[in-house]
Amino acid sequence: MTTQDWRSRAGTVFAPSKRPAIGSRGMVVTNHPLASAAGAEMLAEGGNAVDAGIAALFALSVVEPMMVGLLGGGMAHLRLADGRHEVLDGLSTVPAAGRPDMYTPVSQAWPAALETVGRANAVGATSVATPGNLLAWCAALERHGSLPLADVMAPAIRLAARGFAVTPYLAECVAEAAPDLARDPAIAALLLPGGAPVRAGTRLANGALAETLSTIAREGPGALHGGALGGIVAADIARRGGHLAAADLRDARLATREPVRGSYRGIEIVGPPPPSSGGVHVVQMLNILEGYDLRQLGYGTAATCHLIAEALKIAFADRAAATADPDFVAVPVARLLSKSYAAERRARINPGRAQGWSAGVPAAGESPNTTHLTVADADGRILCATHTINSLFGARFLIPELGLIPNNYMALFDPRPGHALSIAPGKRITTSQAPLIALRDGNPMVALGLPGGLRIFGSAMQALINLIDHGMTLQEAVEAPRIWTQGPGAAGPVEVESGLGGATQAGLQAMGHAVTPLPHVAGGMCGIRFQEDGLLEGAACWRADGTAIGLGGGLARAGVRFWPDAARRG
Secondary structure, three states, X not given: OEOOEEEOOOOOEEOOOOOXXXXXXXXXXXXXXXXXXXXXXXXXXXXXXHHHHHHHHHHHHHHOOOOOOOOOEEEEEEEOOOOOEEEEEOOOEOOOOOOOOOOOEOOOOOOHHHOEHHHOOOOOHHHOOEOOHHHHHHHHHHHHOOOOHHHHHHHHHXXXXXXXXXXXXXXXXXXXXXXXXXXXXXXXXXXXXXXXXXXXXXXXXXXXXXHHHHHHHHHOHHHOOOOHHHHHHHHHHHHOOOOOOHHHHHHOOOEEEOOEEEEEOOEEEEEOOOOEOHHHHHHHXXXXXOOXXXXXXXXXXXXXXXXXXXXXXXXXXXXXXXXXXXXXOOOOHHHHHOHHHHHHHHOOOOOOOOOOOOOOOOOOOOOOOEEEEEEEEOOOOEXXXXXXXXXXXXXXXXXXXXXXXXXXXXXXXXXXXXXXXXXXXXXXXXXXXXOEEEEEOOEEEEEEEOOOHHHHHHHHHHHHHHHHOOOOOHHHHHHOOOEEOOOOOOOOEEEEEOOOOHHHHHHHHHOOOEEEEEOOOOOOOEEXXXXXXXXXXXEEOOOOOOEEEEEOOOOOOOOOOOHHHHHHHO
């Protein structure tokens, strides 16, 4: 087995498209090369992983405008130099004017119920929730960074002012969203010049965004959350008929949470707690799968993929019933994480036949367009963060004075009253984000995550299985073909990446799965593996513009002088 050619017992072959990077002083892996460079710049200046990660997130808000921005939300999972873990929850919340019946669902059946009449919860000002990204980024930097905010934001300001070359990936995203973008003159002027989607290679600058970032660099997050910038956002959204008010921005609060923990074959898995479903349900599925010899069954076989699909259906049945904002819903975290509950669910799995699943816990939709980064330094700090404006280009309009694209996070709530994900003022959205850190004997083994909406935590879990059960390299693990399903019925569609061959697809169909071949499942994974010799290995996959940059070398040895002068004095 090599990094050029990986063969499963089913005969599936895939060759990783990218190469890993190695560093001794730090590693930055993001879904855009310029964001990775921004993070590496901070490491080169003597900053730590938190400085690098926050610089990269600000840069991503410029170069990945379809994925992330100051008016979005997300979760940052930090491991500090002393081994402590901390999760900063900057997820978006329902504005104070929100109410359970504010939208009209097109159906009462899940998941079609998430769609509303006129797409009012998905496009335009009525889809905007209260953002939390900026609060999370600035809090991480203030608590655990070492560089000033202005220094950390400098690369992003430079990119917004001078512009950057549009990648084919960004150009394709613009083309996909073009019909909605064309309805807003400001965002159309930026991304649809002359009425056509911006082309790859075109230099894209956003002067208004550069000014906004410069203001925040001077004034801090209060410029948006309670200050003049927030007033401009609220006035623009009110003019368009939205619900987000200046008071919502002023009163927005960051939540600091303890991560959830589990184990898989002796490896400790640490992830974000509710309202993220990622950590809880990754551990739940791994608990179920721990009862099978996946190494013997083989990567990519129909038998292995069937078990993963059944575990996914079980997790999604429980997620829909009970995983939500813990301030509003009593989430049965302990039961979902328990090995005994996993054994109960595992006992009902038919290893040769697909079946439907309902929730096993009492009852108390998400976009794939997100970004992720993983950063580590030589002192043991890790920042594993997933942030987004939800759908591709969020609410699909631009606040012209500020150059900002608002989120459309209201699309993630259930527009039907009386459910775990129903709308309530101040309620946080439920997310599938899964910035994970795995530990061996208490020491970091790997940190990884990815964008992909509902497909995130299942994809992150498969990467861990690739590493732990199948012995893949990090590059292979992040690039390996994936599957995904949420059921709920026995014949619920199972998305299968094309890299998994015909034998696997035929085997799944014979077991009763409705196989749907797709070019890719979820987005670009960014991972860092911690080698026993102290080196950091970074890998990004082919599903996005991901780039790993490692920092090696260092300062001159003490006492070194310029050789000719030293020789003369000798």
